[in-house]
Amino acid sequence: MAEVRLENVTKSFGKLTVIPDISLTVPDKSFTVLVGPSGCGKSTLLRLIAGLERPTSGTIRIGGDDVTDDEPSKRGISMVFQSYALYPHMSVARNIDFGLRISNMPTEEREKRLAEAARILALEDYLDRKPSELSGGQRQRVAIGRSIVRNPKVFLFDEPLSNLDAALRTQMRVELAELHHSIDSTMIYVTHDQVEAMTLADQIVVMNKGRIEQIGSPMDLYDTPASVFVAGFIGSPKMNLLPGKALGRPDIATVGIRPEDLEVTENDGWDTKARVVETLGSDTIAYVRVEDVGEMTVRLPGHIRLKDGDRLKLRADPERQHHFDEDGRRIERTDV
Amino acid sequence: MTGPHVWRNVARLTLLVIVASFVLAPLWATVMGGFKTNAEIRTAAFAVPEAFNIEFYGAILSDPAFWRYLGNSMLISSAAVILTLIVGSAAAYVFAQIKFFGSNFLFSYLLLGLMFPFATAILPLFIKIRDIGLLDTYWAVILPQTAFGLSLAILLFRTFFAQLPKELFEAAYIDGCGYVRFFIMFTLPLSTPILATVGVFVFVQSWNNFLLPLVVLNSREVFTWPLGMMQYRGEYVTQWNQTLAFVTLSLVPAVVFFLAAQKYIVAGLTGGAVKG
Numbered sequence: 001m002a003e004v005r006l007e008n009v010t011k012s013f014g015k016l017t018v019i020p021d022i023s024l025t026v027p028d029k030s031f032t033v034l035v036g037p038s039g040c041g042k043s044t045l046l047r048l049i050a051g052l053e054r055p056t057s058g059t060i061r062i063g064g065d066d067v068t069d070d071e072p073s074k075r076g077i078s079m080v081f082q083s084y085a086l087y088p089h090m091s092v093a094r095n096i097d098f099g100l101r102i103s104n105m106p107t108e109e110r111e112k113r114l115a116e117a118a119r120i121l122a123l124e125d126y127l128d129r130k131p132s133e134l135s136g137g138q139r140q141r142v143a144i145g146r147s148i149v150r151n152p153k154v155f156l157f158d159e160p161l162s163n164l165d166a167a168l169r170t171q172m173r174v175e176l177a178e179l180h181h182s183i184d185s186t187m188i189y190v191t192h193d194q195v196e197a198m199t200l201a202d203q204i205v206v207m208n209k210g211r212i213e214q215i216g217s218p219m220d221l222y223d224t225p226a227s228v229f230v231a232g233f234i235g236s237p238k239m240n241l242l243p244g245k246a247l248g249r250p251d252i253a254t255v256g257i258r259p260e261d262l263e264v265t266e267n268d269g270w271d272t273k274a275r276v277v278e279t280l281g282s283d284t285i286a287y288v289r290v291e292d293v294g295e296m297t298v299r300l301p302g303h304i305r306l307k308d309g310d311r312l313k314l315r316a317d318p319e320r321q322h323h324f325d326e327d328g329r330r331i332e333r334t335d336v
Numbered sequence: 337m338t339g340p341h342v343w344r345n346v347a348r349l350t351l352l353v354i355v356a357s358f359v360l361a362p363l364w365a366t367v368m369g370g371f372k373t374n375a376e377i378r379t380a381a382f383a384v385p386e387a388f389n390i391e392f393y394g395a396i397l398s399d400p401a402f403w404r405y406l407g408n409s410m411l412i413s414s415a416a417v418i419l420t421l422i423v424g425s426a427a428a429y430v431f432a433q434i435k436f437f438g439s440n441f442l443f444s445y446l447l448l449g450l451m452f453p454f455a456t457a458i459l460p461l462f463i464k465i466r467d468i469g470l471l472d473t474y475w476a477v478i479l480p481q482t483a484f485g486l487s488l489a490i491l492l493f494r495t496f497f498a499q500l501p502k503e504l505f506e507a508a509y510i511d512g513c514g515y516v517r518f519f520i521m522f523t524l525p526l527s528t529p530i531l532a533t534v535g536v537f538v539f540v541q542s543w544n545n546f547l548l549p550l551v552v553l554n555s556r557e558v559f560t561w562p563l564g565m566m567q568y569r570g571e572y573v574t575q576w577n578q579t580l581a582f583v584t585l586s587l588v589p590a591v592v593f594f595l596a597a598q599k600y601i602v603a604g605l606t607g608g609a610v611k612g
Contacts, residue, residue: 073512085503099511
């Protein structure tokens with residue numbers, strides 16, 4: 001059991017309150033992604049779980065044990081940093097087994113774990129190299145290897161892929177997903193990239209200004225965002241958020257329509273003019289202007305070819321609209 | 337190459353030669369002076385010697401006193417370097433790594449030492465050393481030199497340590513590595529450039545120091561080389577050629593030490609720690 005439970009955790013740095021009050025349960029063996037814009041407190045939350053910061057108040061439990069005042073090395077966690085934080089003067093092998101040497105593990109066991117980690121991460125040929133002789137992806141794998149050998153109950157990842165280029169990021173994303181399947185530990189992953197969140201997570205925690213906006217599976221968040229913030233944050237391209245008044249629904253503050261829920265029609269619907277068209281091959285994304293309503297983004301199948309300035313008629317599927325009140329909370333729809 | 341470039345290069349070269357000559361000319365005169373007779377030094381101090389008399393160098397080298405002075409200097413300077421590096425780096429590590437009440441005040445207080453002229457301190461220093469009973473011992477020179485070197489050492493160390501990526505400590509901390517172990521296993525090995533720089537600085541300063549040994553050392557047994565050099569100054573006549581030969585030979589260890597440390601005075605050891 002390695003459930004991570006935060007109970008009424010708060011964190012302030014001097015007068016600045018980063019986390020006002022958070023309670024959160026990360027289920028055992030789940031892949032939980034903390035996602036949110038920069039400065040929303042997600043990294044702080046991860047550092048609180050790691051023990052690199054102490055909470056101002058509240059309790060942190062890992063596997064049922066209160067670890068609030070424990071040293072990081074006693075919590076059964078390991079952490080992968082955004083900057084890798086490899087030890088520059090040590091070889092890859094020493095980097096990976098450093099923690100085991102510190103804890104005086106018997107040589108035999110240590111070497112077994114090192115070999116196992118190197119095998120999983122395909123690092124066998126690089127064990128004698130220094131970090132400076134490795135590529136970005138290899139460095140990241142060494143950082144993950146350092147986590148694996150410690151056999152932690154909980155893996156913590158702090159934006160581990162944001163320093164990699166796009167192609168490598170996709171590849172490492174797949175490797176991380178495989179890793180989670182093969183070692184079956186609880187993983188908590190911080191990112192500001194909603195694509196990583198959607199693809200990796202069993203459970204996503206959307207954070208904003210130190211508060212949790214919504215917790216749920218990726219498709220929960222996509223289908224039923226609990227607030228305007230989540231609606232705008234999850235999904236790419238971003239959901240169109242329009243004032244209800246402009247759409248003839250003065251009773252609703254904000255109407256959300258996903259770009260992929262708009263379709264081109266022959267006659268009825270809005271008259272729009274494409275400002276910019278992005279042709280991606282598989283999709284065509286048009287940024288259009290609708291008279292009296294505002295700007296909208298629409299995602300169309302790739303076979304529909306458009307040019308900047310083209311006019312087209314668009315219709316939104318009323319079944320797939322999201323309604324929000326003045327406070328930005330979701331209104332459960334009763335009219336359909 | 338066009339005209340302006342040629343002139344700019346000529347001007348640059350001229351300037352460099354002039355600046356370099358300020359350093360090299362006295363050195364040249366010192367080294368060559370050791371081969372000349374006293375008369376020749378007085379008439380042609382910067383000229384190439386008419387004949388290379390190696391007897392003065394030979395006399396110095398065969399004088400056991402010279403080796404004793406050199407040994408004393410070496411012992412004192414090495415001890416000053418080692419002490420400064422240990423105490424300075426440990427103190428700087430605390431300032432760089434840990435925030436505690438009054439740390440800024442304490443740090444500023446240590447930096448005040450940079451503004452304190454050595455000559456002003458010499459009398460109280462002498463009295464203190466006498467009271468403690470260290471007069472005429474190596475420690476009388478080593479301890480004050482270490483103390484006076486600490487300000488600069490801590491300043492340089494702290495700046496360097498503070499530049500080490502913070503995640504490095506956090507990663508090691510999660511691996512179960514505490515402050516002291518991190519200092520020994522990470523901070524020091526990654527700081528060889530600054531350790532070498534401060535080491536050379538302290539060594540050369542200690543090696544060439546004249547005033548402090550002059551005041552606190554009385555017996556020839558513990559003399560450092562700048563004091564030993566004085567034996568060639570008689571009441572009426574100064575053996576300039578022997579003095580210059582002595583100085584030349586005494587410079588050698590400092591130069592060797594510098595050359596040995598020089599290859600460590602290169603940054604870039606942290607390459608690969610974070611994205612680079």
